[in-house]
Amino acid sequence: MAQPFFGGIHPRDKKAATNKKPIEQLPPPEQVVIPMSLHIGAPCRPCVAVGDHVKVGQLIGEMTAYVSAPIHASISGTVTAVEPRPHFNGMDVLSVVIKNDYEDALHESVKPADHPDSLTSEELVEIVKNAGIVGLGGATFPTHVKISSGIGKVDTVIINASECEPYLTSDHRLLLEYPEEVIGGAKLLARAFHVDKVHVGIEVNKLNAAEILRRKIEEMKAPVVVDALHTRYPQGAEKQLCQSITGRQVPPGQLPAAIGCAVFNVDTTAAIYRAVYQGMPVIRRIVTVSGSGVMEPKNLECRVGTPLNDLLNYCGGVSEKTFKILMGGPMMGNAQYRTDVPVGKCTNGILAFAKDEERTVDNPTCIRCGKCTSVCPMRLQPLFLYMYEQKGMLAELEAGHVTDCIECGACAYICPGRLHLVQAFRTAKQKINAQRAAAKAAAAEKKEG
Numbered sequence: 001m002a003q004p005f006f007g008g009i010h011p012r013d014k015k016a017a018t019n020k021k022p023i024e025q026l027p028p029p030e031q032v033v034i035p036m037s038l039h040i041g042a043p044c045r046p047c048v049a050v051g052d053h054v055k056v057g058q059l060i061g062e063m064t065a066y067v068s069a070p071i072h073a074s075i076s077g078t079v080t081a082v083e084p085r086p087h088f089n090g091m092d093v094l095s096v097v098i099k100n101d102y103e104d105a106l107h108e109s110v111k112p113a114d115h116p117d118s119l120t121s122e123e124l125v126e127i128v129k130n131a132g133i134v135g136l137g138g139a140t141f142p143t144h145v146k147i148s149s150g151i152g153k154v155d156t157v158i159i160n161a162s163e164c165e166p167y168l169t170s171d172h173r174l175l176l177e178y179p180e181e182v183i184g185g186a187k188l189l190a191r192a193f194h195v196d197k198v199h200v201g202i203e204v205n206k207l208n209a210a211e212i213l214r215r216k217i218e219e220m221k222a223p224v225v226v227d228a229l230h231t232r233y234p235q236g237a238e239k240q241l242c243q244s245i246t247g248r249q250v251p252p253g254q255l256p257a258a259i260g261c262a263v264f265n266v267d268t269t270a271a272i273y274r275a276v277y278q279g280m281p282v283i284r285r286i287v288t289v290s291g292s293g294v295m296e297p298k299n300l301e302c303r304v305g306t307p308l309n310d311l312l313n314y315c316g317g318v319s320e321k322t323f324k325i326l327m328g329g330p331m332m333g334n335a336q337y338r339t340d341v342p343v344g345k346c347t348n349g350i351l352a353f354a355k356d357e358e359r360t361v362d363n364p365t366c367i368r369c370g371k372c373t374s375v376c377p378m379r380l381q382p383l384f385l386y387m388y389e390q391k392g393m394l395a396e397l398e399a400g401h402v403t404d405c406i407e408c409g410a411c412a413y414i415c416p417g418r419l420h421l422v423q424a425f426r427t428a429k430q431k432i433n434a435q436r437a438a439a440k441a442a443a444a445e446k447k448e449g
Contacts, residue, residue, distance in 0.1 A: 004230070004244070005235075005240040005243045005244055005377055006376075006377060006379055007374065007375045007376050007377040007378075007379070007410065008232045008233055008234065008235070008240075008375060008377055008410065009232075009233050009375050009410045009413055009414060010231070010232060010233065011166050011233055011331070011413060012166065013166050013167075013205060013231070014166040014167045014290075014330075015166070015167060015168070015169050015172070015205075017167075017290050017297040018167075018169045018173075018288050018289075018290050018297045018298065018299050019169040019172055019173075021169075021173070021297070021298055021299055022173065022177065022299070023170075023173050023174075023177055023286055023299045023300070023301050024298055024299065024300055024301070024314075025300075025301050026300045026301060026302040026303075026306065026310065026311060026314055028074075028075050028100055028102070028104065028303055028306075029075075029100065029303070029305075029306045029307060029310050030099070030100055031077075031080070031097060031098060031099045031100060032074055032075055032097070032098050032100070032303055032304070032305025032306060032342065033085050033095050033096075033097050033305050033307070033342045034060065034061070034071060034073070034074065034095055034096045034097075034098070034304060034305040034342065035085070035087050035093040035094070035095045035342065035344065036061045036071060036093065036094045036095060036096070037087070037093050037094075038069070038071055038132075038134070038140065038304070038344050038345045038346070039068065039069040039132075039134040039140040039141070039142055039345065040067070040134075040139065040140050040141045040142070041065060041067035041068045041069070041141075041142060042063075042064045042065035042067065042068045043064065043068075043093070043094065044061030044062055044063060044064060044068060044069075044070060044071050045061065045062045045064050046060065046061055046062075046082050046094065046096055047059060047060060047061065047062045048060045048079050048082070048096060049079065049082065050079055050080065050081060050082060051078065051079065052078070052079045053076075053077070053078055053079075053101075054073040054076060054077065054078075054079060054098060054107075055073065055076045055105045055106060055107035055108075056073060056074065056075060056076050056104055056105060056106050056107060056110070056283065057072050057073065057106055057107045057109060057110035057279075057280060057281055057283060058072060058073045058107035058109065059071075059072055059109070060072060060073050060079075060096050060098075061096065063129075066145065067142055067145055068142060069129070069132045069133065069134050069142040069143075069144075070129070070130065070131075070132045070281070071096075071132055072132055072281040072282070072283055073096075073098060073107070073283070074098075074283035074284065074303035074304045074305050074306075075098055075100045075101075075104065075303055075305075076100070076101055076103050076104055076105040077098045077099045077100045077101040077102075078098065078099050078101065079096060079097065079098055079099075080097050080098070080099045081095075081096075081097035082094070082095075082096050082097070083095065083097075085097065085342075086338060086340065086341050087341060087342075088327050088334065088336060088341045088342070088344055088347070089334070090334075090337065095342075098305070109279070110278075110279045110280055110281075111279040112276070112277050112278060112279050113127060113276045113277070113279070116276045116277050119188070119191065119192075119276065121147075121151050121191070121192045121193075121194075124147070124188060124191070124192045124272075124276070125144050125147050125148045125192070126144075127275050127276055128143050128144045128147060128272055128275060129142070129144035130275075130281070131271070131272075131274075131275035131280070131281040131282060132281045132282045132345075133268060133271045133272060133275060133281075133282055134268070134282070134345055134346075135264075135265055135268055135346075136265050136267040136268045136271060136282075136285075136345060136346065136348070137160060137171075137236070137265030137266075137267070137268065137346075137348070138328060138332065138346050138348065139265075139346075140344075140345060140346045143264070143268055143271075143272070146262060146264075147189075147192055147193075147262070149257065150193065150257050150262045151192065151193060151194075153257055153260065154193050154195070154257060154260055154261060154262040155195060155260040155261075156195065156199065156242075156245070156246055156260055156261045156262070157186075157189050157190060157193050157195050157198045157199070157261075157262050157264070158198075158199045158200075158201055158238075158241055158242065158245055158261060158262070158263045158264070159182065159186055159189075159198060159199065159200040159201065159224075159263075159264055159265075159266055159269050160201060160236050160238065160241055160263050160264065160265050160266060161175055161182075161200050161201060161202040161206070161209070161213075161266040162201055162202060162203050162229060162235045162236035162241065163203070163206070163236060163266075164203060164231075164232070164233045164234055164235040164236040165233070165236070165328075165329030165330065165331050165332065165349075166233075166329060166330050166331070167288060167290045167291060167329060167330060167349060167351055168288050168290075168329050168348055168349045169288050169290075169299060170267070170285075170286040170287060170288045170299055170348050170349065171265070171266045171267060171286075171348070172206050172209055173286065173299045174266060174267055174270060174286055175202070175206070175209035175212065175213060175266060176208065176209050176212055178270060179209075179212050179213055179216040180216060180220065180273075181269075181270035181273045181274065182200075182213070182266055182269050182270050182273070183213065183216050183217055183220050183222045183224055184220070184222075184273040184277065185268075185269035185270050185271070185272040185273035186198040186200065186222065186224045186269055187220070187222050187223065187224070188272055188273065188276060189262075189264065189269065189272065190223050190224075193262065195223075196223055197223045197224065197225055198222075198223060198224045198225075199224075199225055199226075199227050199245050200213060200224060200225070200226045200227065200266075201227050201229050201235075201241050201244065201245050202226060202227070202228060202229065203228075203229050203230070203231045203232075203235055204228050204229065204230065204231055205231045207228070210226050210228060213226050214226055227244075227245050229241075229244050229245075230244075233331065233408070233410065234331070234377055234406070234408040234410065237377060237406050237408060238256055238263040239256065239377075239378075239406070240377050241263055242256050242259060242261045242263065246259070246261060248260070248261070252401055252404050253401070253403070253404060267286065267348075282304065282345055283303060283304055284301055284302065284303055284304060285301070285302060285304060285343055285344075285345065285347050285348070286299060286300070286301050286348070287299070287300050287301075287302060287311060287343060287347055287348060287349060287350060288348065288349040288350070289311050289312065289314075289315045289349070289350045289351075290349070290350075290351055291326075291351035291352040291353050291354075291357075292319070292352070292353055292354045292355040292357065293318045293319045293321070293322035293323075293325075293352030293353050293354035293355075294312070294315050294316070294318060294319075294351075294352045295315060295316030295317055295318070295319070296315045296316040297315065298314070298315050300314065300315075302343055303343075304342070304343055304344065304345060305342045305343065306342060306343045307339070307340050307341070307342060307343075308325070308327070308336065308339045308340070308341055308342075308343065308350055309339045309340055311343070311350055312325075312339060312350065312352065318352045318354070319352070319354040321354040321355075322352045322353065322354045323353060323354065323358060324352070324353045324357070324358065325339060325350065325351070325352050325353075326349075326350070326351040326352075326353075327341075327347055327349070327350055328346075328347070328348065328349055328351075329348075329349055329351070330351060330357070331408060331409040331410075331413065332407060332408060332409055333349065333351065359418060360418055361418045364417055364418045364419045364420060365417045365419075366383055366386065366387075366417050366419055367416060367417050368383065369416060369417075370383065371414045371415065371416070372410075372411035372412075372414060372415055372421065374414075375410045375411060375413075375414050376410060376411055377406070377408060377410065378401075378404050378405060378406060380400065380401060380402070380404065380405060381400060382411040382421050382425075384396075384400060385397060385400050385402050385405075385424070385425060385428065386419055386421055386424050386425075388400065388402075388428070389402075389424040389425065389427060389428040389431075390424070392431075394428075394431055394432055394435055397428045397431075397432060398432060402425055402428045402429060402432070403429055403432065405425045405429070407422050407425065407426065409422050
C-alpha cells in the first residue's frame, strides 16, 4: 500500500503531447561526439586515437577509478578527433569524435553472457560494469557500484517507473513497448540481491503501463510486483520512493541502502537486461522531445553522442519564438546555450519553450509566506537556506542540511516571489565542497610540514 511522503506539489503533467506516441528510431547521425564524462565520478581515459576505426559497442573510454563507468562507441566509423568539445553541463569536456561509416558493424565484444540464467552476483556486477551502465534517470551514478555495495545490506529492490516530471514520457513508452526488458532486468536484480521479490513503483497516471507489466510478470513468472503510487512530484526521487513503497524514511545525509533499499531507474533496469542477454553496452537513449516550441513532439531512440540539433530537426524544428531549450525535465533539467551539444547517457528529454512558461521576474523577493517549507520533500527550510547563501553563511547552511537538498525544484515552483532557490542551493553546495576541500588540503600540508 502506497505511503505518503512529506511535501510535494501537483504541477500539470503536460504529457499528452507524447504519451501516446510510439518510440521512433532516429537515423544515426553523420558523426557523434562522445564525452569522456557521462557519469558521476572520475572521467574516462580515451583508449582510441585519431584515425582508428571503431565498431558499435567498442570500448573507447577506460575507467580511471572505481566510481566510474566505461564508455563505448555508439556508431561504427573513424575517429576524427580526441579533444575538448562543448558538453551539456556548459563546459568543454574531453571527447571522442567518430565519423559514421553507416555500416553499423558490431564489435566482437558485443555478445550475450554465456549462462545468463544462472549468473552469480559477482558475474552480474562485472557485466554491468563492463557495459557502462549508470543511473539513466538522470543521476548517472555507476550501477555496478550501487549493486556491489548493496549486496548483503539490501532487502528491498525498487524499480523507479514513476517518471513524475512534467512532459517526460520516455520511460512510460519503454514500459509499454519493451516490458520484457524491464521485467527481465528486474529478475536479474532479484537474483543479484537475493531478494524474493522486486517492487516496480509507477504513478496511477500510467495505469496502462501497469497493466502491461502485470501481464508480462505473469507470463514470465517473475518475482516482481507493481505498486501503484499517487501522482505527486517528486514521487520519483529515490528517498521519497522508498518511503512510498516501504514506509521507511532515509535518515538525513544517508542513502537508501541505510534502510535496506536499492532503487534503479526503469531504463537502467532494461539496460541490465540488454547487457546480459544481448551483450550490448549503453550506446542509446530514449528521449522525449516536447514543449510548446517543438513543432512535432515525439519520443525518439537515438545514439549517445547525437547532437541535440538532430533530434529537434527530426521533430520539425522549433518555433521562432523559442526562448529556452532544456535538457531534461522542466523541474530539474539544465538550460542549454547551444544545440550542438551531444545526447548523453542521462538525457531523457529535450524541451523547447516558446509560450508563457517563463515566470522569472526582475526583482525576486521573499514575502515570508512559508510555502517553500510546506512543499520541501526533504523537510528543509528553503527560505532560511536562501538567506544564508546570499550572506555567505556556510556554517548555517551546513547546520540547515543544505546538502540534503535533492534540487527537485518544488520550492521554486511554488514560490510567489520567484526566488532562484535551486540555483542558490547548488551554489551553496559548491561553496561548502570547496571549503571542505581547502580544509583537507590545508590539513595535509600541515601534516607534511
